[in-house]
Amino acid sequence: MIALIWTAIVARRLVSTGMFLLAALLSTGLSLVPWYAERATGTAAAARIAAAPPADRTVSAGGTVAVDLAGETVMQTFAASARRALALPVDGQAVGVELAGTVTAGERQLPMPLRYREGLCSNAVIDGHCPQATGDVILSAQSAERLGAHVGDRLEVTAGPASARRPLRLAGIYHPADPLSWYWTTAGDAAWTTFDTVVAAGATVRATFDAMLSPQVFTRGGDLTAAVDRMRRVPLQVSTAGVALAERIAADRQVVARGVWLAAAQLAVIGWIAMAVAARYAAEEHRPDVAQLALRGARRWRLLAATSGQTAVPIAAGTAAGALIGLLADGPDRLPVAGGVLVAGLAAGLAAAVLADWRTTRLPVERLLHAAAARPPRLGSAVVEVCVLGVAAASIYQALATSSPFGVQLLAPGMLAASVAILAGRLLMPAATAVGRSALVNGRVAAGFGALLLARRSSAYRMLPLLAAAGCLLVLAGQRWAEAGDARHHRSAVEVGGQRVLTVASGDRVRLLNAVRAADPGGRQAMAVVAGTGPGGVPVLAVDSPRLPYVLAAPASLDTRRLRPPAPPPITFSGTSLTLTASVPAADDLPDAGADPPTGPPVLLATLVVAATGAPVTARFTPVDGGRGPAGASVPDCRSGCRLVSFELLGGRAVELRQLDADGRTVIGPAVFADTGRWRTGAGNIAATISMRSYDGRLALAAVPAGLSKLPVDDRLYVVDAPVPLPAAVAGPLPSSDARGTATIDPFGSRAVPVEPIAAPLLPGAGTHGILVDLEYADRVAGGAPRAERQQVWLAPGAPADVLDRLRDAGLTIVAEDSVGAADARQARFGPAAAARFGVLMSGAGLLAAAIALLVISAVQRRARAEEFQALRRQGVPARALRAAGRGAALVPAALAALTGALAAAVAGAITHPPIPVFTDAWPASAGTRSAGALALLGATAVVAVLFGGCALAPQYRGRERAWRR
Template structure:
């Protein structure tokens, strides 16, 4: 009979073994092929998620250049746009000139740039009036209009200094940014009034040309090209600011990380598939010893005998590994070696049922396995954590789970073989027949434990992948909570801080579900997050008591008719007020004052529902303040006016321009002329908030190099801080500052020297807060423009490269577990003939069928249990010695979650035990 006829006849006779080899090869090849092809898709998905989660500063280019009014600034803008040849989603050019806005009808002056900006009208929300439509027209931010005290229709002049020409302006609109956190307004830093380009050019001064562009995701595919764009701009003598090259580098690193992680999984699958093929080939070769003997009797040469026997494994191997030439090449070597080892020797040796033992070969293999496991452990312990995660090739550290678990399996097998035999003898002496038979059978059935290292290695791989995924998922969820701030965050249209506070408190009077928040400086390195500190623990889980210590009570009153008992030099006194619930500012003006103190009256309609006294100021000269009443009720008594603890001068950028003398029942204010270039603040402020302002500062955000009082810009004013260190703060992460919103608003409300600041009002909701709270917030007058949630933030993090790689590890580990289960099935199937013979002999000696079935179940399950326990122990050891090869984050964000995850170990161990135990029990039941 031709050789191929012999091979195919043997395959028909041993269909199960052939199908198992085919399945092993096919599963390995398909899984490895899918892993290789999935790398590109996974990398692109991770890159898109990375770009979508990037900050505005990372996605935009800011180009600035100096140009004269007479040098055709529009040509400079076109040149900037031409040099930015990367794909962009949006672009905006403009012109700027510094100077002051002056109200010709009054004394108010505010430092502000005059700007033009493309796409302006599409990126603002008008509060009054309309957008700019002609030269000479201007629109003002709401805060700037408030500081100047102007409305639509007001006439202003922009003065650029001695060399420039004053530009007459008409206010046609007052606006707030449509999206303060968007790319357009991120480039519009500083205080500015907006007009047409021709109006800016009319100043006849040195201008700043600006060009801002937000890049498309495809622009970050080539970091070198992005750097070349920036170099071209800088070579053209333009100033360029952008985080795009750093983001492009991060994108490239993400791609490498995903490809490396998936590549490791592919290599691991191929390695374990090869190991499973080796086990199947070795046991199949043992079954073919009789075939080799019969062929030898017929006089066939050795090479034809081995070709005929090895062909029974090579044919299904070739069919199954058609998608993986590497697996087939390795399988040929494995199968040839297995058949040579099993079929060498003479006819007499091949015909023996009892196979010859080769203790030296077995001992050599076990020593090699233990040596490789020890070498892998040494490399892990000796290498720094950074080297474990670095792309250093495929050394022992990369396959440490397989080596360590297999080494433990070998060591555990040796110990348990001896222990099983000893247990069986003691049980026999004690008369426990089933336990004795199980122990003695396991002690002499060495083949039952040969699969233990394979099962232990598969369990270890799954346990490691499950631990890394759970630890990374927990770290990502923790980070998402810190960066988001609360379980849900509602974005609110621009609204005064006091109105935001009042609306949230009215919607949630219990203070357990909602909290008012204002974020400033979100685009900078140290964002300032102002929160309603009394609700911080209930909503965000952070103790905010230190942010809101006791402070003097505000000077509040209700009524429209005010009376001030005062005296002066013919000057006037103004009392600055804030309406309760809205923060609307009002001024009560008294005077002119005479030298003899007497009552002066003023009517303030805005205080019909209540007001708070914020500050007092007077014209030049000296004034004496004695008491303030509202509708006959005392508001500020003489002893309060005379109390130094209830009044303070400025804390903002301005210099104090007032002298204060307090005597019994009298507050005397006089002029001071400080020698400074800074603005002068001649107001005296009510102390109803602690100064310095208490704060939680993360990462040294409040530190300074001058070793003086720490200060930070809060709502446009430089406020001194009393910081307390914190590892992380909600929304600010490792570099933010947390302050109390109510106190911060009081300190900065009317301070001279403040500048309009980019603010993002929000409402944070606690876990469990329902839609009823949102409905009450809308009823309280808040315009909710968007929302975010912890679940959505965590889902975004789960699409980034580290999470994608960790998920691929889990999928690869599942394939490895399946391959190990098939290998275990092969071992059980091959051992079936010997086990059936043993069972028949015991039945002839009178042992009950039920007793034998119990012994079979025990002897089948014990190796599986040993392997799973050893695999879990190996996973614990590896994670205790070294961190996961894929860090949960690509940046230095701290990862507090422990590397050893008990729940993940339990789930992985249970999954392995169920799968392997089911295979073992099925084979035991069939016998």
């Protein structure tokens, strides 16, 4: 028996090889599922962690502690309790204390915290020396410039209105060693000092604990959530974005698991059906063997073993080979998986082989000796077809009626393709018969014989549903992959902003603007951007909006001109001295200021900024001669140009402003002082403590009390050189309005300003949730010292390579770079892309399985077709006509299956919902994907047609039956 089976396998080696390849393909694909799922999950997690900014991996905790006595012991206790509550592996941690305050250098003041933190000197490059003694501080370059302080200068710090001033000494100017490290992401700008300095400044301070979590924390379920709960029970005030990162990683894990198992199930179904169909047609070649054994009196079980063994042995060998490949790829730890695949594959293969030969072994000998195979039962075929049509109708109905991608809808693409193929096959036979008869009558021999041959081939009809379903699944997977890739690219372009994004060392915003404009005077290659965080962690981007349309990698979803409406020009001048003509109004002209009005001579402070650098300058005016007459102030920093920001009234109750001159030239004349449209009090949620009145070429300022208002106090009169409210494009929920019905934001984390919201679905650099404002206008209205912000330069598509050198020559230091291409590469490693990629691979494997089955069927029918053609040659039919007829009869079903699958894929793609989402968050996946999907559909259809055509034609050129080809 074994010899008989082996001899038959060798004699029919093309069929046996096809069955071996089918089993090996199916077994290999299924055995690699756990390996791919684990590998893709790990890769996606690593990609998410690598793409996340350091702030997303940190945990920051704080609490108020009293350190007047035994301060170091209190801090050690605080640090120990925070570490014990966290109880997670970390890559770095730092404990510190901070005290809110204001640093003063001469007449300049800058609100900033006084802060101590472990590891400061090892994370900073200091021009000077690290704080060592009590009172030593170091400042950032921009903070020192705003204060006009140099190393060795004396400073003062106050911790509140009632706090005494404490002396400080500027020990150095620092620069972050790595501005993008977690240490500086959680630190921000401050006056850095020693622990004793902070303790001496206030008995009650805020203790801080910051930790950079290790990557494995985010891959272990709810460990971080539990740790945050423990820290809050200490109690500590805890903030972290790590929980959201862990949720994104968990979503990737879920999407990968769902995608790979759905793809594996699809391959299992298509592969087993292909194996069963191929085995059924291979059984046609076993009829002579069954007849000979039956004539020799063999029992039925021996007949079944001899025939099904010819199919079962190659299937068993292929299944074992596939399981071995999976075991080698996955390692010995996956031996149970390989064993399970082997057992399941053997069971499925043996079932297919036995069922294929079961009917053949039941036929009587006289039927087995017939040249033509017995027709299948018509009732059975009809029942199967009706079931397929019914399931297809149910799945299409669910797809149209619900938005869920699961349930019966998962069967819609394959069943739709199979149903269309069944109907096409039903029409193919009579149509081919009619065409063949007509062609023979009209003398077209090749077309006539080809059509009649096609009409007699029941295999063409039976194979169409399988081929169409396999082609449909591949075309649909390729279409969805292309659409998802286009959607990912669109998201990368929106989130990155420019084609390339350069992160530069932080400095003054005005200096950033001037440097970029100097490097790109045309305004079409580069744009300055300041990225910060608004209320509730909302991203806020301030951009040089006139350049925005030219540098974006993807077209903006808003009219960028609305961000920069016309506004009065700024008040600028060049000079080294200012002269203010002012007077004190009569008492009867003063507004009622309530109890305890200010007394003494009026002092007026003018806040200026250097036009080139943005450094603040304060000009102090004290009117003489009883408060009447010109007052002078020296401003040497304004030699190259300054811009007037505001006036502030100190020490007196009121003053009238008439004219401001710089080096004898008029800067502000009576007409401008009298123009109420050029002046405003504080904007946003503040209590203004100054009132103004313009009349007769004068601007009268009067100090008024804040009363019982709990709002922050602003005692300045500002120049109107930007629109208020500030136009702001908003993606996501609009900013909430205050009690006055005005929406406000603080674009730079220092001063809230009213805004005019402009709704936008997507914002460059922010995505679906963020705020976009004009950088120059926002800096004029909000101003303030730099806080936790990132300064960037966006480069336009096609920007020349030398733009980086021009930016460096303009004084910018590039510390990091990102691009749309890099963002595409990151997204290609996330969970949805990995799951979709595996789906395409498994669809390709299913298509290959159907093609191998077609190859097996063509090989089975090759011998019978050769005998028919030899008989026709004896009757005088030209060999050329027979060759053309054979090719046509083989290619028509292959082309029909490819076109049917493509049509079904196009319909299924339009009516069904993909089970694998393009993104795991709320980002819209439909933008800009249709053209890519159409091109992918055409390309995949061409691949399917070529593969099916090649497999249908290949057996015709094997062995070249010379008897009829001559």
